[in-house]
Amino acid sequence: MRDRRHAAAPGQAGPYRAVRAALLRDPRLLLRLGAWSVAETAPALVVGLAVARAIDEGFAAGRPGLGFAWLALLGGAWLTAAVGARQVVVAVGSIVEPFREELLDHVVDGTLRRSAAAGHGPGAAAVARSNLQVELARDALASVITVVRSFAFTVVSVVLGLTTLMPQVLVLVLPPFVVGLCLFLLSLPALARRQRDFIVADERTAGALAAMAGGLRDIAACRAGDRVAADVGRQVARQARAGRSLARVTAMRTASLAVGGWLPVLLILAGAPWLVRHGAGAGVILGALVYVTQSLAPALGNLVQGLGMSGVRLRVTLERVLRSGEPPRPVTARSVPRDAAVELRGVTFAYGPHAEAVISDLDLSVPDGDHVAVVGPSGIGKSTLAALVTGLLRPDSGRVTVGGVPAERVDQASRVLIPQEAYVFRGTLMENLTYLAAAPKPAVEDAVTALGLTSLVARLGGYSAEIHAGLLSPGERQLVALARAYLTPARLVILDEATCHLDPAAEALAEEAFARRDGTLLVVAHRLTSATRARRILVMDGASVQLGRHEELLASCPPYADLAGLWNPSDSQELVP
Numbered sequence: 001m002r003d004r005r006h007a008a009a010p011g012q013a014g015p016y017r018a019v020r021a022a023l024l025r026d027p028r029l030l031l032r033l034g035a036w037s038v039a040e041t042a043p044a045l046v047v048g049l050a051v052a053r054a055i056d057e058g059f060a061a062g063r064p065g066l067g068f069a070w071l072a073l074l075g076g077a078w079l080t081a082a083v084g085a086r087q088v089v090v091a092v093g094s095i096v097e098p099f100r101e102e103l104l105d106h107v108v109d110g111t112l113r114r115s116a117a118a119g120h121g122p123g124a125a126a127v128a129r130s131n132l133q134v135e136l137a138r139d140a141l142a143s144v145i146t147v148v149r150s151f152a153f154t155v156v157s158v159v160l161g162l163t164t165l166m167p168q169v170l171v172l173v174l175p176p177f178v179v180g181l182c183l184f185l186l187s188l189p190a191l192a193r194r195q196r197d198f199i200v201a202d203e204r205t206a207g208a209l210a211a212m213a214g215g216l217r218d219i220a221a222c223r224a225g226d227r228v229a230a231d232v233g234r235q236v237a238r239q240a241r242a243g244r245s246l247a248r249v250t251a252m253r254t255a256s257l258a259v260g261g262w263l264p265v266l267l268i269l270a271g272a273p274w275l276v277r278h279g280a281g282a283g284v285i286l287g288a289l290v291y292v293t294q295s296l297a298p299a300l301g302n303l304v305q306g307l308g309m310s311g312v313r314l315r316v317t318l319e320r321v322l323r324s325g326e327p328p329r330p331v332t333a334r335s336v337p338r339d340a341a342v343e344l345r346g347v348t349f350a351y352g353p354h355a356e357a358v359i360s361d362l363d364l365s366v367p368d369g370d371h372v373a374v375v376g377p378s379g380i381g382k383s384t385l386a387a388l389v390t391g392l393l394r395p396d397s398g399r400v401t402v403g404g405v406p407a408e409r410v411d412q413a414s415r416v417l418i419p420q421e422a423y424v425f426r427g428t429l430m431e432n433l434t435y436l437a438a439a440p441k442p443a444v445e446d447a448v449t450a451l452g453l454t455s456l457v458a459r460l461g462g463y464s465a466e467i468h469a470g471l472l473s474p475g476e477r478q479l480v481a482l483a484r485a486y487l488t489p490a491r492l493v494i495l496d497e498a499t500c501h502l503d504p505a506a507e508a509l510a511e512e513a514f515a516r517r518d519g520t521l522l523v524v525a526h527r528l529t530s531a532t533r534a535r536r537i538l539v540m541d542g543a544s545v546q547l548g549r550h551e552e553l554l555a556s557c558p559p560y561a562d563l564a565g566l567w568n569p570s571d572s573q574e575l576v577p
């Protein structure tokens with residue numbers, strides 16, 4: 001059975017300690033890996049020497065037999081390398097497999113503890129996701145060990161080989177190689193950070209697209225396509241920025257490869273006369289070039305490529321795996337607000353980093369139980385304000401709270417938004433009315449009476465009638481949506497032109513019913529009559545925002561007086577043409 005003494009190691013600290021523990025678990029495995037690595041990098045030791053001797057002492061000296069003997073030695077080194085490479089894979093496997101098992105123990109443990117704390121069985125999707133992360137971490141560790149080890153053994157072999165061939169060559173090869181390596185190592189932290197940002201941005205884009213695809217029906221029904229597309233678009237733009245920033249650091253990686261891998265070739269060629277003066281023949285120069293082009297440059301290339309990708313992936317996946325095994329944290333996701341008071345402090349919001357702000361530095365206090373109508377010209381930001389209060393949009397700066405809880409963390413059942421386009425699905429009328437909250441029949445009947453749906457229920461033939469969007473007029477759909485919201489326990493109700501398809505009398509009935517209901521009512525007004533019914537009115541007019549009662553605003557707020565002047569009470573003219 002597997003030795004479990006180190007089984008707690010992954011959870012005890014960060015990724016570096018976990019990797020170190022995996023490497024040092026059994027020093028004999030490292031020795032075995034080292035021994036086979038010597039065999040695997042045998043060609044890097046002899047390749048230049050064999051070529052140089054084969055030319056200088058063999059073919060060029062008229063002794064082809066000796067030339068072929070040196071080449072045969074090189075062939076033998078390749079055979080040794082083949083055997084070594086196979087054994088290296090086995091040795092790397094014996095290091096990473098126990099590491100994988102420990103990580104699996106860790107995540108299964110964490111998943112079980114989490115599900116026990118949540119009171120339900122472990123989710124298959126969560127287990128599968130963790131398992132995938134463990135596999136990725138295992139593969140990344142194997143790749144990092146392979147690459148770093150091969151680099152170290154190759155460099156040592158090449159230095160030994162060049163020393164045997166002609167030590168003066170090292171003067172031309174080592175300085176640019178060390179500079180290239182240092183450049184890469186210096187760029188590694190920034191590269192790791194940006195690669196990580198890119199991986200995270202990539203995953204968030206995939207998550208946003210998956211969420212959008214899953215909610216397409218609702219998005220279409222609520223006509224929220226533009227808003228959702230803008231949100232996903234912002235995420236895509238974030239990913240593009242992360243990609244560009246990664247590309248800039250990747251350029252540094254290419255530069256390090258050029259300096260460390262290819263500058264030595266140029267220096268050997270340029271320094272050939274100097275080498276010849278020190279006794280080098282054509283074979284020595286060719287041998288030196290072979291060392292650099294066949295061993296040193298590829299080893300640096302593999303290190304740059306391998307550490308740049310696998311190293312970062314190892315760190316990101318390990319961090320996740322280690323986190324997924326931690327004890328469950330207290331649930332902080334959503335909170336029930338203490339009341340339905342709405343507060344905005346210094347709120348600024350724009351639909352994109354370069355777009356003009358729709359809402360700038362807005363302060364607003366709506367006490368619990370208030371009834372506020374929001375008016376203003378089309379496109380001024382009324383729906384944006386409603387979306388900010390509902391937590392559908394987050395401010396770029398400032399805070400939006402409901403009952404002291406940040407808007408995006410407010411418990412879903414504590415507030416309800418009814419948009420302009422009402423959502424009715426195929427099912428019975430009763431199912432449509434109680435979709436957001438279960439309600440006994442008498443409560444449903446009260447809502448139906450309060451909101452003026454009695455004749456609609458009669459026309460449809462009762463609550464068990466099957467309905468769908470095509471069967472109802474836009475106004476009837478709005479009535480169903482209003483009754484559905486009315487039946488919820490939400491203390492904060494936001495009507496975003498939710499009565500625009502009702503006639504003025506039906507709108508008055510519905511709004512008065514909501515005004516009588518307990519809690520705070522925010523109405524994005526479609527007609528000025530909505531405003532006069534509200535206790536207070538928020539006038540949005542570009543940069544200026546004013547809050548007050550109808551009479552006060554008529555006297556003190558010219559934009560409101562203008563809007564009111566357009567209004568003829570006898571025909572309940574609409575505010576927004």
Ligand SMILES: Nc1ncnc2c1ncn2[C@@H]1O[C@H](COP(=O)(O)OP(=O)(O)OP(=O)(O)O)[C@@H](O)[C@H]1O
Pocket residue numbers: 226227228230351358376377378379380381382383384385576
């Ligand atoms: N998803 C979006 N992406 C980009 N811009 C948007 C988005 N939604 C709204 N806007 C812009 O933001 C501004 C405010 O829009 P909003 O819908 O909040 O105004 P409104 O006052 O509710 O208008 P209306 O009365 O016509 O519904 C407008 O210029 C609009 O074009």
